[in-house]
Amino acid sequence: MNRSFELVKTAYELSQLLPTAEPQVALAGRSNVGKSSLINCLAGRKALAKISSTPGKTQSVNFYQINPGGYTLVDLPGYGYARRSQAERAKWGQLIEQFLTLSPGLKAVAVLIDVRVPPQKSDLEMVSWLRHANIRILPVLTKCDKMNQREQSARQREWRDLIGGAATPICFSCVTGQGKDALWSALDSLAIPTD
Ligand SMILES: Nc1nc2c(ncn2[C@@H]2O[C@H](COP(=O)(O)OP(=O)(O)OP(=O)(O)O)[C@@H](O)[C@H]2O)c(=O)[nH]1
Ligand SMILES: [Mg+2]
Numbered sequence: 001m002n003r004s005f006e007l008v009k010t011a012y013e014l015s016q017l018l019p020t021a022e023p024q025v026a027l028a029g030r031s032n033v034g035k036s037s038l039i040n041c042l043a044g045r046k047a048l049a050k051i052s053s054t055p056g057k058t059q060s061v062n063f064y065q066i067n068p069g070g071y072t073l074v075d076l077p078g079y080g081y082a083r084r085s086q087a088e089r090a091k092w093g094q095l096i097e098q099f100l101t102l103s104p105g106l107k108a109v110a111v112l113i114d115v116r117v118p119p120q121k122s123d124l125e126m127v128s129w130l131r132h133a134n135i136r137i138l139p140v141l142t143k144c145d146k147m148n149q150r151e152q153s154a155r156q157r158e159w160r161d162l163i164g165g166a167a168t169p170i171c172f173s174c175v176t177g178q179g180k181d182a183l184w185s186a187l188d189s190l191a192i193p194t195d
Helices: 035-043 086-101 121-132 149-163 180-191
Strands: 004-011 024-029 061-067 071-075 106-114 137-142
Touching: 004 035, 024 035, 024 086, 024 121, 024 180, 035 071, 035 137, 035 180, 061 086, 071 180, 086 121, 106 121, 106 180, 121 137, 121 149, 137 149, 137 180
Parallel strands: 024 071, 024 106, 106 137
Antiparallel strands: 004 061, 061 071
16 A cells, blocks of 8 residues: 655654644654664655664654554654763653653554664663553564574564563564564554544
């Protein structure tokens, strides 16, 4: 199915985050994990979201309206980027937290994790924060083209056990397109009401 992606809003400040009841799924993950690349891959457009090999590229909350589907994918700034000043990290932490707390339409958060990297404190903190806030977690392992099948499966099991009870993480790669269909199905079933 061909989908259209439209960047409908960009927020840099807490005051620009107006609560909305429209269905949304947010993408969260450490800087450089591949959030913006995943948006581009799903959209089939290379330059929709800005990507960079330097962490900290996305500095705003970006809202992409998906049609058909009628929901919004929200690209969040990355967390855990140590080379930012403490003030900047605090500002983004607040922006992300405020967004996650104040979005009545938020159906789930896709937590993106680099398949090559063992579980990091910042990822575990994000997962635990979401669980406490009662927000559904869609775990996605990124850059799966960089690891063989056996290593991917081991990391999937590791995260399934850590998140506990949630679905097995989807292995995704924007280089090979692995996991793209599975991700669309998961997003649709989380964001589109069934009744
Ligand atoms: N091999 C490979 N590289 C990837 C993949 N996805 C992203 N990358 C690379 O990872 C780097 C970071 O990608 P981004 O999409 O900018 O990451 P981000 O999570 O949006 O980063 P921030 O905006 O800084 O939070 C870029 O150099 C991408 O080309 C993938 O599936 N496979
Ligand atoms: Mg980005």
